[in-house]
Amino acid sequence: MNSYDNRLRLQPEAQSVAIIGGGPAGLTAAYCLQKHGSSHPIVLEESSQVGGIARTEVYKGYRFDIGGHRFFTKVKPVEKLWKEVLPNDFLRRPRMSRIYYRGKYFAYPLKMFNALNNMGIYESARIMLSYLKWKVRPHVEEENFEQWVTNRFGGRLFWHFFKAYTEKVWGIPCTSIRADWAAQRIQNLSLRKAVWNAISGSNDTASLIGAFDYPRLGPGMMWETFRDRVEEKGGEVRMNSRATRIYRDDHHVTAMEVTPNEEGAKPYRLEADQFISSMPISELILAMDPPAPAEVQVAARTLRYRDFLIVTLILKGEDLFPDNWIYVHSPEVEVGRIQNFRSWSEEMIPEPNRSSIGMEYFVNDTDTMWKTDNAVLIKQAAAELEHLGLAKASDVVDGTVIRQPKAYPVYDGDYQDALAIIRDWLGNFDNLQVVGRNGMHRYNNQDHSMLTAMLAVDNIYGAKNDLWAVNVERSYHEEFEIASDRDKAAEAAPAESNRPAQFAAA
Missing domain, CATH: 3.90.660.20 (Protoporphyrinogen oxidase, mitochondrial; domain 2)
Structure with missing residues (x-):
């Protein structure tokens, strides 16, 4: 059978599934579909490499990561899947990181004497006084990043260790970043806990783990192996293939237009019963044919x-x-x-x-x-x-x-309202699910992206999981259950990967 047949041909009782995106979410979906019995899922990846931002690039034999991806999770089904796919190729790496500020290097996680020596007793005292001030008279509202951090760390520490770096990362003022980004990324760290960790040497905060797993050839090794496993079992991972149009009949997707990134190649139509998308949700909306309602298109263009x-x-x-x-x-x-x-x-x-x-x-x-x-x-x-x-x-x-x-x-002041409009409209579709970081416009990590994909696959086989209810903020603070036919309890504390802000590190 030609690999570019217009129709996915499976057993009569099976549902054909097309997956947009060959990153952690898309490949996990394909792999789990095969564990359920689907022999021929098709994954479309617009680039020449799988893994998305978790891929490993190679230059003259040198391998490098796009942002630094640690493999650490409390999500047991995800951890099990990692070890199942890559059982013998993890290295256990000790963590060492520092902060460069005002010409000095600060150990991170904080070490008391290093921090005191670099900041000086006078400035350290001002930080503590500022902390006490904001504990007594905090911001009444916590709408933006600056308010959220100041209430927990004090204005002086915010100014020293949060403001400049965060604005370098995002390119916008801290007052324009929503507080829920801070709640999601900084997790349950407090100044009191940071000081105690610095004194005791303990790291009991999720973002400050002292060691982590890492594939010996980089994170791309994991996703390249996922790809190979999917193809060995009869699935397809079509590289350089971009979903350029999503055909729908009201709230039912009927097919996609796929445009190969090859000279002379023509777009073709790919039909399926079910669709899973990890492409940027804004692009998904704007690719709809017939077009999404005007207000939904405006919302899609609002996301940054x-x-x-x-x-x-x-x-x-x-x-x-x-x-x-x-x-x-x-x-x-x-x-x-x-x-x-x-x-x-x-x-x-x-x-x-x-x-x-x-x-x-x-x-x-x-x-x-x-x-x-x-x-x-x-x-x-x-x-x-x-x-x-x-x-x-x-x-x-x-x-x-x-x-x-x-x-x-980006979690700016407009994203919540825009995303709510998009979610409300997409929620009416009966055969389209969005998963992963860009697929849901959520700043999540590898294991959270994988978990949404696993639950989406369960939905195809009859479960009723609300993927948006996989609460990112809550998952940092506690272990909680997500009902699914595969695993009645999935602990959802995200793995650490690609975290550009300190106190929620790389």
Whole structure:
């Protein structure tokens, strides 16, 4: 049978399923469909690599991560799936990270004497007084990020350790970021707990784990293996294939137009009984044929994203610094976060006496930096690395640049209302489900994306899971049950991955 047949042909009692997106959510959906008995799910991936933002890029044998992905979760079904697919290739890595601020490096998680030495007794006392002030007279409302953080950490600590970095990451004022983003990403950390952790050396907050698992060849190894397993069992993962139109009959999807990213290739029609989408929800809405109602289209155009580029530098020397990653708060450089890939896995570096350093920049695709020539970006990144005292620019022997559009859904002042309109309209569809980070416009992680996909598959086989009820904020604070036919209890505390804000780290 031609792999581009217009119709998915399965057993009469089986439902054909088309999946948009070959990232963690889409591949998990395909894999779980096969565990249910579906032999031929079709996954459409618009790029040449699976994994989405969790992929591993390769340049001259050097492997590098798009943002730093740790594998840690309290979601037992997800953890089981990771070990099932990649049973023998995890490394246990110790965590080491620091914050660069005002020309000094702060250990993170905080270490009491290091923090006191860097801040000084006077400023440390001001931080504590500010904390007490805001505990006594907090903001009455917590509508934005600044209010939420100030109420929990005090204005002085917000100004030192949250404001500059957060605005570097998102490109908008902290007052324009919704408080629910803080509640989701900063989790249950408090100043009292941070101080206690600094004194005792304990890390009892989810974002501050001391060790984590990591595939020896990077996170892409996981998703490449998922792809291989799906194809071995008769499924398809069609690369360079973009869903460009979603045909519907009222609230029932009938087919998709798929446009191959190949010279001379023509769009084709793909029909299925069920559809699962992890493409950006705004693009999904705007691809509808006939078009979605006007107010839904307006809502889709309201949703915003933050883009991301990484300049990977190859340098002389093996042990430039021990950190897995470093947060850079200082405004005199544009880099926001730095990855040291040898500290993630030695197998990411193919040559002895070499290092691979990822210089991460948070941008918009309309910014000058996004359009800047690669050679200029490599030179800038090398100069900034030297400015930070981590290596000499002259030790850089090579480099490459990867641009990642729509890396992070933005939680601005308009997104909640816009997303509510979209959710209300999509909720009427009987054979379309949205999953994953961009699919739901939720700043979640690998395991949360996987969990939504697993529950979506259960729905195809008769369950009644509300995917939007997989509450991200709650999942940080406690273990809770999600009823499904596969697992009656799924603990939903997200894995740590791609977290650009400190106190919710990489």
